[in-house]
Amino acid sequence: MPDGQSINASVLAAEGVSKSFGSVPVLFSISMDIRAGEVHALIGENGAGKSTLMKILSGFLQPTSGHISLDGAEISLPPNGQSEALGVVLIHQELNLAEQMTVEENVFLGRELRKGATLDRARMRDTVAGYLEDIGLEISPDSRISDLSIAQKQMVEIVKAISRDARVLIMDEPTAALTEAETALFFSQIERLRDKGVGIVFVSHKLAEVSAIADRVTVLRDGQWIATQKASDLPPDAMAQMMVGRELSDLYPPLNEVDVDAEKVLQVQGLVAPAVKGISFDLKRGEILGFSGLIGSGRTAVFEAICGLAPIEAGTVSAFGQEGGFRSVAAARDAGVVYLTKDRKEKGLLLAQKMRPNLTLFALPKFLRGMRIDGKAEDAALERAIRRFDIRARDPNVDVGDMSGGNQQKLLLAKVMECDPKILIIDEPTRGIDVGTKQQIYHFIAAIAAEGVSVVVISSEMPEVIGLSHRVVVMREGEITGILSGDEINENEIVRYAAGLKRGEH
Amino acid sequence: MTEATMTPTKPNRFGGFDFKTAGPAIALLILCGIGFALNPAFLSEGNISNLLTRSAFIGIIAVGATFVITAGGIDLSVGSMAAVIAGVMIIVMNGAVDTFGTGVTTVLIGCGCSIILGIGAGWVNGVLTTKGKIEAFIVTLGTMGIYRSLVTYFADGGTLSLNYDIRGVYRPVYYDSFGGLPIPVWVFIVVSICGWLLLNRTAFGRYCTAIGSNESVAQYSAIKVDRIKTMTYVIQGLCVSLATIIYVPRLGSASSSTGVLWELEAIAAVIIGGTVLKGGYGRIGGTILGALILTTIGNILNFTDMISNYLNGTMQGLIIIIAVWLQRGDWGRKTKTD
Numbered sequence: 001m002p003d004g005q006s007i008n009a010s011v012l013a014a015e016g017v018s019k020s021f022g023s024v025p026v027l028f029s030i031s032m033d034i035r036a037g038e039v040h041a042l043i044g045e046n047g048a049g050k051s052t053l054m055k056i057l058s059g060f061l062q063p064t065s066g067h068i069s070l071d072g073a074e075i076s077l078p079p080n081g082q083s084e085a086l087g088v089v090l091i092h093q094e095l096n097l098a099e100q101m102t103v104e105e106n107v108f109l110g111r112e113l114r115k116g117a118t119l120d121r122a123r124m125r126d127t128v129a130g131y132l133e134d135i136g137l138e139i140s141p142d143s144r145i146s147d148l149s150i151a152q153k154q155m156v157e158i159v160k161a162i163s164r165d166a167r168v169l170i171m172d173e174p175t176a177a178l179t180e181a182e183t184a185l186f187f188s189q190i191e192r193l194r195d196k197g198v199g200i201v202f203v204s205h206k207l208a209e210v211s212a213i214a215d216r217v218t219v220l221r222d223g224q225w226i227a228t229q230k231a232s233d234l235p236p237d238a239m240a241q242m243m244v245g246r247e248l249s250d251l252y253p254p255l256n257e258v259d260v261d262a263e264k265v266l267q268v269q270g271l272v273a274p275a276v277k278g279i280s281f282d283l284k285r286g287e288i289l290g291f292s293g294l295i296g297s298g299r300t301a302v303f304e305a306i307c308g309l310a311p312i313e314a315g316t317v318s319a320f321g322q323e324g325g326f327r328s329v330a331a332a333r334d335a336g337v338v339y340l341t342k343d344r345k346e347k348g349l350l351l352a353q354k355m356r357p358n359l360t361l362f363a364l365p366k367f368l369r370g371m372r373i374d375g376k377a378e379d380a381a382l383e384r385a386i387r388r389f390d391i392r393a394r395d396p397n398v399d400v401g402d403m404s405g406g407n408q409q410k411l412l413l414a415k416v417m418e419c420d421p422k423i424l425i426i427d428e429p430t431r432g433i434d435v436g437t438k439q440q441i442y443h444f445i446a447a448i449a450a451e452g453v454s455v456v457v458i459s460s461e462m463p464e465v466i467g468l469s470h471r472v473v474v475m476r477e478g479e480i481t482g483i484l485s486g487d488e489i490n491e492n493e494i495v496r497y498a499a500g501l502k503r504g505e506h
Numbered sequence: 507m508t509e510a511t512m513t514p515t516k517p518n519r520f521g522g523f524d525f526k527t528a529g530p531a532i533a534l535l536i537l538c539g540i541g542f543a544l545n546p547a548f549l550s551e552g553n554i555s556n557l558l559t560r561s562a563f564i565g566i567i568a569v570g571a572t573f574v575i576t577a578g579g580i581d582l583s584v585g586s587m588a589a590v591i592a593g594v595m596i597i598v599m600n601g602a603v604d605t606f607g608t609g610v611t612t613v614l615i616g617c618g619c620s621i622i623l624g625i626g627a628g629w630v631n632g633v634l635t636t637k638g639k640i641e642a643f644i645v646t647l648g649t650m651g652i653y654r655s656l657v658t659y660f661a662d663g664g665t666l667s668l669n670y671d672i673r674g675v676y677r678p679v680y681y682d683s684f685g686g687l688p689i690p691v692w693v694f695i696v697v698s699i700c701g702w703l704l705l706n707r708t709a710f711g712r713y714c715t716a717i718g719s720n721e722s723v724a725q726y727s728a729i730k731v732d733r734i735k736t737m738t739y740v741i742q743g744l745c746v747s748l749a750t751i752i753y754v755p756r757l758g759s760a761s762s763s764t765g766v767l768w769e770l771e772a773i774a775a776v777i778i779g780g781t782v783l784k785g786g787y788g789r790i791g792g793t794i795l796g797a798l799i800l801t802t803i804g805n806i807l808n809f810t811d812m813i814s815n816y817l818n819g820t821m822q823g824l825i826i827i828i829a830v831w832l833q834r835g836d837w838g839r840k841t842k843t844d
Contacts, residue, residue: 309726329728339726347722352786353715361716362727364709372707415727 010035011199012168017066019052026052027223034168034199041210042203044220045243050203054170058090059083087167091157097145104128104141107160131159135189151182171202187213205294207236207499240495251439252467253446258287265454266423270315273305277478288449290469291458293498298478299458303425307332307339336422348412351401356382358400363418385414406437425456462491476500530779530795541806548809555688557805562690563749565797568775569701570745573738575776576788578718581742582646585768586653591623591750592760593657596666608671620747628743632736658762668758680755690752702790718785775800778829
């Protein structure tokens with residue numbers, strides 16, 4: 001730990017920054033400073049406001065109140081990545097590289113060096129080769145981006161940042177897609193940058209990594225600043241403790257106890273599928289089973305395989321005592337197993353269409369009379385859904401894309417419920433919707449379970465999983481690390497299992 | 507609910523929507539007005555009947571193309587497909603004369619052959635696009651070349667001519683009328699009605715629209731995307747075969763120049779009619795009007811000396827560009843509210 005550097009002056013600082021989207025506040029008066037030559041980790045649960053804060057620090061968003069200062073002087077950062085010119089660079093989780101171009105072309109994209117009317121390729125190549133050597137990355141400036149590993153691409157992004165004389169580098173979960181070996185390489189390169197005096201902010205959910213690389217750690221929770229401490233004073237367990245620890249209010253409906261003798265409607269044994277490495281669990285009638293874990297831990301992949309959206313490579317799935325998984329989404333639906341996607345805009349709803357065709361699309365065979373679609377039955381279903389799920393649209397003929405996120409989510413729930421499922425799998429039930437609608441959705445889920453439907457809730461919001469579920473399955477890197485029930489269901493336990501600090505027998 | 511107030515209020519889209527639905531019809535009326543002003547004979551019964559008959563080929567093919575395009579695909583092979591089907595029909599019918607004589611049986615064999623070929627060719631396009639995971643543009647560009655060269659090969663670079671006696675039996679399919687309307691127009695009407703019902707009243711049509719709007723949503727909604735997409739190409743092939751069946755008796759021959767540029771006219775008819783090229787929104791009624799508009803332009807140019815008939819393509823091109831520009835204006839207004 002380079003102690004001497006903690007006395008360095010801060011390069012970039014947020015002072016009392018707050019941010020609201022519409023009437024929904026997401027950040028409350030956050031102060032954070034980044035010093036030259038330090039690695040500053042930003043941690044917190046999903047939805048704690050980390051991304052928003054990073055975007056404010058890099059000018060992609062403007063704070064509602066408070067301000068940003070650069071080198072001690074108050075500044076209003078220009079939007080859309082133009083703050084790169086000031087030396088503040090945000091590297092997005094989705095990398096921003098032209099896949100079919102070479103490393104050299106990417107690094108100089110948009111500010112190519114010229115010699116007269118033509119490009120000065122030799123000089124650009126030499127410059128990039130110099131950067132690559134500095135950072136210890138053994139690839140050629142002529143390599144095509146599409147031929148590089150994810151870690152290498154990440155490094156190219158960083159080279160791009162250095163070539164723009166970045167003084168502050170802000171990275172959103174840079175290690176999320178890296179293997180352990182790649183992470184080690186990545187960190188050694190980060191250390192070189194730090195030694196050169198670059199201030200680095202990085203977000204990670206992997207607390208062990210945070211301990212290993214960070215000089216200081218800032219913890220956010222629910223949009224509030226919780227603490228900024230030296231990483232050496234903060235073991236991973238303490239970080240987890242600070243990230244969680246909130247009271248659960250009556251946001252969540254009371255849980256109906258599941259009958260101990262309730263039949264097991266879904267039994268999964270040793271399931272192997274893309275991104276799933278052999279998992280086993282079962283689901284009882286009327287039970288709400290939470291699935292927790294980090295983004296990318298394979299939770300969604302499990303259920304895409306079960307519902308016929310992805311191939312099952314090994315293991316058995318038996319629903320309602322019937323062996324064998326479903327070969328198509330239609331087969332799963334007909335058996336009463338439906339999956340509600342977390343990606344409502346890309347996979348859930350037809351945004352350019354009206355509510356009615358969206359509502360009945362999944363269960364359309366139910367609305368057929370012979371060959372014809374029964375329009376009256378569709379209208380009746382829409383009216384019923386609007387009442388049951390309290391969908392508020394200015395008029396029924398509005399395009400779904402023009403509805404608010406909360407109403408879209410209710411419509412999506414109504415859409416899958418049209419199939420009269422016996423097993424309902426909901427992926428991220430409340431992503432991007434406000435707290436009032438969240439509460440409504442929680443109550444819908446509880447009511448659905450009370451009718452005897454078994455519900456799986458996959459969520460990255462831990463309070464949600466805890467508040468809703470009878471049991472919680474925690475996944476990490478394609479495996480189940482723990483199945484919790486009763487008093488074990490608390491944030492501390494879940495974070496430990498999800499971060500790989502603890503592993504249960506099951 | 508606070509969020510209800512957060513969504514921006516959408517400007518009244520009634521004008522735009524209205525215009526979009528009625529646009530092609532208004533355009534056709536204007537064209538007819540121009541035609542009548544230039545030469546009153548434009549609205550004579552003979553000319554109208556001629557105009558409708560000529561629209562039938564492109565119109566029938568365009569109904570099929572509406573399904574393909576609505577489901578997010580494209581089929582460039584239809585013109586060549588029509589030519590090769592016409593060629594094979596003629597070869598088969600000429601060959602069948604020895605066994606079945608020159609009667610109706612031979613003509614029916616030819617028609618059956620046409621339908622099998624059309625469905626088969628459409629299925630090939632569909633399977634290569636879906637199972638083969640090759641872009642529809644590339645697949646049908648490939649089959650377009652293949653079919654075109656096949657018909658040239660079958661005709662040995664020249665023209666395939668139908669046996670003169672069969673021509674006599676087959677002729678009425680193009681030249682006769684029933685209840686005042688030529689037979690091709692009846693076929694066009696029946697195909698249009700079936701197409702409209704299929705697109706607007708059945709699950710299949712709904713699925714086409716869903717796939718064209720967003721394939722992932724369709725897949726997650728238990729729609730068998732590959733099967734439905736393949737079906738659209740099969741329907742397209744069937745439509746091509748029906749158009750060929752009524753086209754062959756017109757000239758009684760097929761050559762390498764048969765059906766040239768029909769694919770572009772069909773796609774143009776679909777787009778002029780308001781169907782969105784990237785899929786997700788299809789209008790059979792619009793397609794029919796689009797086909798009529800394209801034929802009417804040619805017809806008017808025939809009637810007048812003001813613009814050379816050779817500029818037919820120019821006029822059609824202008825109309826297509828204007829139609830798509832008007833559509834874009836409308837979509838642009840919509841996306842602003844997002």
